[in-house]
Amino acid sequence: MVKFKWVAAGLMGLSLAGTALAQQGPVIIVGLMELSGTGATAGTNFDNGVKLAVKEINAAGGILGRKIEYTTMDTQSAPQTAKALAQKAVDQSAYVVMGPVFSGSFIVSMAETKRAEIPNFTGGEAANITQQGNPYVFRTSFTQSTAMPKLARYIKDTVKAKSVAMIWVNNDFGKGGRDSMAKALEAQGIKVAADISTDPGQVDFSAAVLKAKQSNADALFVYTNEEESARALRELKKQGYDKPIIGETTLTGQKVIELAGDAANGAVAHVGLTVDAPQPAIKAFDEKFQKEYKYKSDHNGMKGYSGMYVVKAITEKIGKFDGKAFAKAMHGATIRVKDVPGVLLDVHFDDNGDLDRESFLVKVVGGKQVVTATLPPVQPIP
Amino acid sequence: MADLLQIIVSGTAVGAIYALCALGFTLLWQASGTINFAQGEFVMVPAFVMLFFLHTAGLPLWLAFLLTCLVAMVLLGYTFKRALVDPLIRHGVIPLVIATLGLSIGVKQLVKAGVTAQAQPFDSPFPDGLLALGGLKVSYADLGTLLLAGLIVVGLQLFLNRTVTGRAMQAVAQNTDAAKVLGINVQRMVLYTFLINAILAVVAALLVTPTYLAKFDMGESIGLKAFYAAIIGGFNQTRGALLGGVLVGVLENLVGAYISPAYKEGVALMLFLVVIIFRPEGLLGRSEERKV
Numbered sequence: 001m002v003k004f005k006w007v008a009a010g011l012m013g014l015s016l017a018g019t020a021l022a023q024q025g026p027v028i029i030v031g032l033m034e035l036s037g038t039g040a041t042a043g044t045n046f047d048n049g050v051k052l053a054v055k056e057i058n059a060a061g062g063i064l065g066r067k068i069e070y071t072t073m074d075t076q077s078a079p080q081t082a083k084a085l086a087q088k089a090v091d092q093s094a095y096v097v098m099g100p101v102f103s104g105s106f107i108v109s110m111a112e113t114k115r116a117e118i119p120n121f122t123g124g125e126a127a128n129i130t131q132q133g134n135p136y137v138f139r140t141s142f143t144q145s146t147a148m149p150k151l152a153r154y155i156k157d158t159v160k161a162k163s164v165a166m167i168w169v170n171n172d173f174g175k176g177g178r179d180s181m182a183k184a185l186e187a188q189g190i191k192v193a194a195d196i197s198t199d200p201g202q203v204d205f206s207a208a209v210l211k212a213k214q215s216n217a218d219a220l221f222v223y224t225n226e227e228e229s230a231r232a233l234r235e236l237k238k239q240g241y242d243k244p245i246i247g248e249t250t251l252t253g254q255k256v257i258e259l260a261g262d263a264a265n266g267a268v269a270h271v272g273l274t275v276d277a278p279q280p281a282i283k284a285f286d287e288k289f290q291k292e293y294k295y296k297s298d299h300n301g302m303k304g305y306s307g308m309y310v311v312k313a314i315t316e317k318i319g320k321f322d323g324k325a326f327a328k329a330m331h332g333a334t335i336r337v338k339d340v341p342g343v344l345l346d347v348h349f350d351d352n353g354d355l356d357r358e359s360f361l362v363k364v365v366g367g368k369q370v371v372t373a374t375l376p377p378v379q380p381i382p
Numbered sequence: 383m384a385d386l387l388q389i390i391v392s393g394t395a396v397g398a399i400y401a402l403c404a405l406g407f408t409l410l411w412q413a414s415g416t417i418n419f420a421q422g423e424f425v426m427v428p429a430f431v432m433l434f435f436l437h438t439a440g441l442p443l444w445l446a447f448l449l450t451c452l453v454a455m456v457l458l459g460y461t462f463k464r465a466l467v468d469p470l471i472r473h474g475v476i477p478l479v480i481a482t483l484g485l486s487i488g489v490k491q492l493v494k495a496g497v498t499a500q501a502q503p504f505d506s507p508f509p510d511g512l513l514a515l516g517g518l519k520v521s522y523a524d525l526g527t528l529l530l531a532g533l534i535v536v537g538l539q540l541f542l543n544r545t546v547t548g549r550a551m552q553a554v555a556q557n558t559d560a561a562k563v564l565g566i567n568v569q570r571m572v573l574y575t576f577l578i579n580a581i582l583a584v585v586a587a588l589l590v591t592p593t594y595l596a597k598f599d600m601g602e603s604i605g606l607k608a609f610y611a612a613i614i615g616g617f618n619q620t621r622g623a624l625l626g627g628v629l630v631g632v633l634e635n636l637v638g639a640y641i642s643p644a645y646k647e648g649v650a651l652m653l654f655l656v657v658i659i660f661r662p663e664g665l666l667g668r669s670e671e672r673k674v
Contacts, residue, residue, distance in 0.1 A: 036499040197644050203594040203603050206392055207638020207646045227501045238521045240512040259503045
């Protein structure tokens with residue numbers, strides 16, 4: 001009997017030690033990224049941004065004394081693969097899941113992380129991501145319903161266009177953007193002269209550009225993913241399109257400029273994040289990213305990086321690794337650059353997981369993004 | 383009217399690129415009974431090889447192009463024939479079709495994993511700008527594409543019709559046994575066809591990559607459309623491949639401009655279905671009888 005008591009006590013001790021070790025071991029964060037397929041540019045950049053932040057955070061002692069163990073899984077830009085990998089991330093007991101970046105994949109995969117009550121960050125901009133009452137979803141970029149009205153105002157006040165042709169990609173991201181933009185243009189009294197949908201991964205934009213030219217609109221709004229944006233810009237230049245070309249973040253990203261070459265010059269976009277912004281925290285990020293990866297980050301790299309620092313800030317605020325408490329603390333949270341430089345800009349999260357912060361109008365000049373205006377947050381940061 | 387002409391010229395330029403690939407399909411089929419479903423990847427690989435010569439080796443475009451032709455002839459011509467086609471062709475068309483489908487997937491994965499999964503820029507060999515001819519404005523890129531593709535096609539036709547080797551190749555395509563009896567080295571003629579196919583793929587890569595961007599999956603669309611174009615024009619006629627390619631390119635542009643760009647990608651498939659139903663031998667093809 002005495003012997004049994006000793007064995008039981010020993011086993012209990014071992015079990016407690018194991019639990020303590022697990023709590024002191026690395027915290028698992030999983031990235032579901034588009035490392036191949038149509039979203040490879042966006043996913044790779046986002047992933048690199050996360051990795052850089054993880055490296056810095058670990059070098060500074062981790063979060064609450066625990067190192068981050070970050071693993072990336074390739075969704076191949078396919079929603080069903082993303083969903084299966086989200087389940088895998090749940091099985092691995094991830095504390096937080098980063099990605100997917102593409103809205104279409106995220107909308108499918110987020111059900112898995114929601115079921116497991118795991119906070120899930122996305123780079124997707126489709127408006128409906130945060131309109132489904134999922135308390136574990138958080139953005140790293142603007143929602144389209146925030147960004148498009150800013151752009152429509154610019155088209156009316158600065159471009160003074162009366163009609164706009166729209167080329168958009170027919171996926172969740174593109175359709176959401178097209179709907180938000182059509183609504184915003186209507187509110188400004190601007191007519192949509194041509195509504196041109198294109199396919200994800202489309203390689204030939206000749207017909208779309210011809211259609212836009214035929215519409216004789218005063219300006220063109222292009223809302224496609226990065227590679228398609230580059231192809232569209234090349235085709236626009238090839239066909240001598242001479243009206244203003246306006247878009248969102250994906251039109252003037254660094255990778256788009258690299259792929260489109262001279263054809264990107266003159267394109268104007270509203271961007272949530274750009275390494276060319278004058279803020280010191282962004283400049284510092286730009287230098288670190290270039291040193292690490294030998295190329296300039298686009299907005300997706302910044303989304304991944306700042307998103308990871310949001311995870312750090314909120315976890316340290318709640319003082320524990322608890323997904324439920326994390327999600328609760330995120331709603332209504334404000335994180336300032338003076339406290340956490342890694343968030344890059346003062347940011348506020350609302351009850352849906354949408355964020356608000358300053359944004360920028362940029363123009364591509366000589367193969368570089370030039371910030372032409374800094375736009376204030378929709379609501380002042382509290 | 384100027385719009386319509388512009389759409390037709392631009393469509394013909396795109397169609398000319400399809401035609402180059404479709405020509406490869408028909409040549410291989412006629413010479414050796416090979417249907418190469420990795421034809422699209424045969425365009426993708428030279429694009430990356432050219433990028434290597436351009437950016438890593440720092441060579442000028444013309445030299446990069448010529449060296450890529452050499453690499454393609456060795457890799458996509460000789461090696462493809464000896465390593466895949468020769469051992470499998472004796473088992474019939476189906477095993478070879480499956481093998482080329484496998485090759486297509488394998489090559490894509492190899493480039494994706496071994497080179498990059500991201501798109502890479504590729505500069506156009508032609509200057510920017512538009513040439514105004516009255517009301518018609520045509521880009522130099524379209525004109526250059528038409529000119530280069532036209533030169534290649536005319537050169538190939540001259541080679542096939544006016545040289546001894548070309549006629550020997552045609553003899554092999556028409557009747558292998560009779561060609562053997564006439565003392566033609568059949569295996570060598572077949573090899574020449576594979577080498578020509580490799581060069582056509584390099585030219586297609588040079589013309590299409592500035593628009594498509596160099597990416598591991600860039601060949602999917604062009605390979606499929608070239609296959610449709612070859613069937614539409616007539617799989618056993620080189621002239622058919624040209625007609626099929628141009629027809630697909632022009633119709634795609636017309637549908638995109640006057641109906642909706644959303645339907646553009648389905649044009650080749652629709653045309654393919656119509657031709658298969660009403661004229662299975664293709665628009666310019668001839669019926670073939672086979673003993674069973």
